[in-house]
Amino acid sequence: MTVIYPGSFDPPTNGHLDIMKRAAGIFDQLQVIIADNPRKTYFFGAQERLGMIREMVADWPNVQVTLWQGLVVKYAEQSGARLILRGVRALADFDYEFELSMMNRALSPKIETIFMPTDQKYFVLRSSAIKEVALFGGDFSEMVPPVVAKALRERVQARKI
Numbered sequence: 001m002t003v004i005y006p007g008s009f010d011p012p013t014n015g016h017l018d019i020m021k022r023a024a025g026i027f028d029q030l031q032v033i034i035a036d037n038p039r040k041t042y043f044f045g046a047q048e049r050l051g052m053i054r055e056m057v058a059d060w061p062n063v064q065v066t067l068w069q070g071l072v073v074k075y076a077e078q079s080g081a082r083l084i085l086r087g088v089r090a091l092a093d094f095d096y097e098f099e100l101s102m103m104n105r106a107l108s109p110k111i112e113t114i115f116m117p118t119d120q121k122y123f124v125l126r127s128s129a130i131k132e133v134a135l136f137g138g139d140f141s142e143m144v145p146p147v148v149a150k151a152l153r154e155r156v157q158a159r160k161i
């Protein structure tokens, strides 16, 4: 069975990577869908996020990574996948995720959302917090994969010049 894991991944974190690894171990195919919403401003552009995640999952042959500009359920309908995977941390995540799943169900009732709880190691990891840590000179090396740490360092450096 194929599962879709959509997100902004701006930037991808070790929490995201853990969900990808666990999903790739359960499902036949994992399709990571990177949101590329033209109305949103991202810290890393779509191609940068694509490159980072492709490198992160390079050793796992059953994982594909794709950019997508529209609704996730539309992608699911087009690709024939029936499952959307979302990772959840605290209860606060669940509120939002539950509403989103209801919305997606209303849009496309054949597509189911499933939730995977984070590993406790990644409970506090959040892309927005990691960007703050990076911009204020904190150490983020344990929070993101090496390819992301390198890109963050370069981006922070470029902003200082």
Ligand code: ADP
Pocket: 006, 007, 008, 009, 010, 013, 014, 015, 016, 019, 035, 085, 086, 087, 088, 089, 093, 117, 118, 119, 122, 123, 124, 125, 126, 127
């Ligand atoms: P979005 O903008 O779609 O919420 P994110 O990149 O923030 O995109 O997150 C993508 C998915 O990964 C969401 O389901 C989110 O709850 C989940 N996620 C984010 N951080 C973690 C983490 N540390 N552990 C587990 N799941 C996470």
